[in-house]
Amino acid sequence: MPGGGRCPDCGSTELVEDSHYSQSQLVCSDCGCVVTEGVLTTTFTDEGNLREVTYSRSTGESEQVSRSQQRGLRRVRDLCRVLQLPSTFEDTAIAYYQQAYQHSGIRAARLQKKEVLVGCCVLITCRQHNWPLTMGTICALLYADMDVFSGTYMQIVKLLGLDVPSLCLADLVKTYCSSFKLFQASPSVPAKYVEDKDKMLSRTLQLVELANETWLVTGRHPLPVITAATFLAWQSLQPSDRLTCSLARFCKLANVDLPYPAASRLQELLAILLRMAEQLAWLQVLKLDKRSVVKHIGDLLQHRHMLVRMAFQDGTAETEDQEKEQQGQRQEQRHGEEEVDSSLDLPKGKRPASPALLLPPCMLKPPKRIRPILPISTVTGDENISDSEIEQYLRTPQEVRDFERAQAASHASTSVPNPP
Amino acid sequence: MEGNTYLELYLDRCAAQDDLALPVSPLFSPVVPYEGYLRNSSNPEIVFSSHLEVRETSGDFSSVDLSFLPDELTQENKDQTVIKSKCQTEENCKTQQNRLPLPSEQLRVKNSSLSNSHSFLQPGGTDSVQVSPEKPNSDTLSLSSITPMTPMTPLSECSGIVPQIQNIVSTVNLACRLDLKKIALHAKNAEYNPKRFAAVIMRIREPRTTALIFSSGKMVCTGAKSEEQSRLAARKYARVVQKLGFPARFLDFKIQNMVGSCDVRFSIRLEGLVLTHQQFSSYEPELFPGLIYRMVKPRIVLLIFVSGKVVLTGAKERSEIYEAFENIYPILKGFKKT
Secondary structure, rough: OOOOOOOOOOOOEEEEEHHHHHHEEEOOOOOEEEEOOOOOOHHHHHHHHHHOOOOOHHHHHHHHHOOOHHHHHHHHHHHHHHHHHHHHHHHHHHHHHHHOOOOHHHHHHOOOHHHHHHHHHHHHHHOOOOOOHHHHHHHHHHHHOOHHHHHHHHHHHHOOOOOOOOOHHHHHHHHHHHHOOOOOOOOOOOOOOOOHHHHHHHHHHHHHHHHHHOOOOOOOOOHHHHHHHHHHHHHOOOHHHHHHHHHHHHHHOOOOOOOHHHHHHHHHHHHHHHHHHHHOHHHHOOOOOOOOHHHHHHHHHHHHHHHHHEEEEEEHHHHHHHOEEEOOOOOHHOOOOHHHHHHHHHHHHHOOOOOOOOOOHHOOOOOOOOOOOOOOOOOOOOHHHHHHHOOOOOHHHHHHHHHHHHHHHHHHHHOOOOOO | HHHOOOOOOHHHHHHHHHOOOOOOOOOOOOOOHHHHHHOHHHHHHOOOOHHHHHHOOOOOOOOOOOOOOOHHHHHHHHHHHHHHHHHHHHHHHHEEEEOOOOOOOOHHHHHHHHHHHHHHOOOOOOOOOOOOOOOHHHHHHHHHHHHOOOOOOHHHHHOOOOOOOEHHHHHOOOOOOOOHHHHHHOOOOOEEOOOOOEEEEEOOOOOOEEEEEOOOOOEEEEEEOOOHHHHHHHHHHHHHHHHOOOOOEEEEEEOOOOOEEEEOOOOOOOHHHHOOOOOEOOOOOOOOOEEEEEEOOOOEEEEOOOOOEEEEEEEEEHHHHHHHHHHHHHHHOOOOOO
């Protein structure tokens, strides 16, 4: 160690600081002679000169597992056990929690956030193993606020640099559908409402796939779509008895919470099915509506791929074509790829005139307000600012006096009057 | 001369197709989207490579009126046309066409644009087209040789969409301590609620902006739609503070954040985008309907929605927003068709 020190025995400059137990010593690395040695103990006067260090800056903090971290790790284990997750998940979630705790921002966070962090670690573990766990479930179990949960989740994913895969829709369907209490008769569930689990699962899966294909799932919370699909699947398996049952009643029977957007998803799904039904000749004559189409969902699902292709045209090709055709919509001259069926059918007059666009519902609705196109401003930023323009924002002295008087009056009226 | 007859036939067909011509698709940036486009359709590949090999077309077009064609197809700009006419040939390939026999090599340009892949794949044809494995190299080489002298659309306008700046946040130092109570008392457009927030919130009508004025003399100005407007607004606020009797100056004006938005006009499969660009994207439909894309260069955050609307934020300069959009547009186009 350079520093001008020399061994008194051999004269070498290679001195190393090496501690013997807790006593610091300066030792020559050539001959082993102890050059200097520190004190093993401190005297009372010595300790008086030492400055105290806060716990957060002392080395002890990073070495030991703090009490709040221990509590957090216990909560992670408890949550994994409540959710009946495999034991490997527990270890992974614990590792994530410990990793998160290394960061000072997490160590200094409020208890509420640390509690939510427990849920985040479990959620990330489940997502990485394709275990379908929704954020809603975790928030309900932890009695956590969704805003706090989302903020913490985004922060921890960024902090730890994790790759979290998306929620697996098929697995979520299976788990969620299995939680519906409709597979056995009970006092609350009449016999005609009981349904076979496998049949309902497979039909729900098909309906969810259909919704995914027709842009009903992208950008939306997945659970309401699955609720609507389950309801339709259940209804369509025995329509004569079940058409009278509403979505709300269905969820109550099945002992499942009804998510608010499920009703709107149901309407969207029915609209898609109606459009598909228009492509089947034997259903066209029946003039179906939203209630009667449920009876034919089985048939529609069987041929869903072909029907979707026939019933809808790709939204993008359609807009391109309309741009290039100035006037005179001669459909025979359109690109033959998607529109051949529809254009050829027009002369026959058997199919609807123009297939609907396959677009997300937000693109099909008319815009709420037309965004105003701002005129190009010629502001340079260095213009003269006239005094009159600034004066308009200032109060005259009279106005100031009036304002002060009004403020004083309002303060007097709001303050509690002294009891007599 | 039979050459002229075929040429006239071709030109007539071009004239008829002008009404139905596809808009020229923006595929001229030499990197990813170009190759992606080529991979998608085999016809233009073959057609295009044939174009590149055509250099010595000696067809005599002087007698024919070519004024209705875009400039690129005239004899002088033959080299440039090979790129631009790729799109035209693509549309020609797709539409129903009579296949003309291919007599002479002076008609190679027309041949390649007229015939579809069927005739190209016939071995031993006069038009000896080879799909060379090193085609991408030749593409980029020819592109690099072409770009300097071309009057084509510049790459910056490839997408044809310009993001609109919606909001600019800037800060300025007035360099004097301020009495917020006095400001709130003497200014009509100010609100001050010390229990809620420790600054005066002041608004002016032109440019329509809002400012947060702190007692330290620092000020934040938000709501302007352009950099110049933001600067003018900040100066107006400083002038108001000056008129109230404080020795306000105008130091260190800096634009801290710019927000822009635009619409690509097609729907986007966000689930697909998050799969292919996992390291940059974050898509949680349970939390937020849009996909959050964190671009590395330039360092911009984009919010991409299923309707095709894109919000870009985090820029300090206008060019960063434009650059970020030009970077994302080809990626989004890749997800246009399901």
